[in-house]
Amino acid sequence: MRLSATFKVGNVSVAALSDAATEMPLPGFFDEVPDEEWTSALGIDTPGTSVPFNFGSFLLRGSGRTVLLDTGFGEQGPYAEAKGAAGLLDRIRDLGVGLDEIDAVIHTHLHFDHVGWNTVTEGGERVPTFRNAVWRVSEEEINWWDGGAAQPHPNYEHILRDVFDPIVGHGKVESFSGERLVEPFLTSIPTPGHTPGHTSFLLSSAGEHLLLVGDAAHHPEHLVHHDWVPAVDNDPRETTRSRRRIVDLAIEKDAMVTGGHFPILTIGKLSEIDNAIKFTEVEIKETEEF
């Protein structure tokens, strides 16, 4: 599996970057679906069969802004054996981008595998990794974690203590709410369910669109079967409504669609004929330069 790829959407440069590329079985993602239905959709024999699974971020550059969407596992990732594990910062530097050049870090949500590189340890202290960045997180997401409602989450303490509170402490967090332009080329699309403040983002430039769905879908087949209820979400019913919203928006805008957990360059367009949704992969013209 690829660890990095660069391409353009309109005038915006996009780098899809992995913090760990692995394979894992996905039964919990299709909880209420008969095994034979979802396994045949994924092209595997048994629910225990592993499929390619990426822990990915997107670095976006346009209109004089350099923006990082999600920050992987960080120093303490659980997939140390995975290809490219804990390599997000190296991958950013490999593009010729300095960590201090990043103007904004934007989160789809605050789960463990999306916030890890927010901080690095320096002199025994957790400090912001991207010193000139502002962090943009939805208000609903901040309230869920800050208010303690997210507490049953196994990494709750780690997330607040090590990777979120230090950013707040440095006065770096700016919240947003609803659908709005959070960067000149990026619109927030609320897609709650996986977490209450989970947000997808629509990148738009020069008439082209790329919809970044976060964890509203962990596999393209979950957009095709948007009503398949997963077990991994805080509110699985709400996620199915959010996936429907993603499908409608992608079709309306003729947008390309991908997610941080899709293998790099698994990017497609959605269509719907007679209630059957289809994900058709698009061939991406890669660029040498970022």
Ligand SMILES: [Zn+2]
């Ligand atoms: Zn995730």
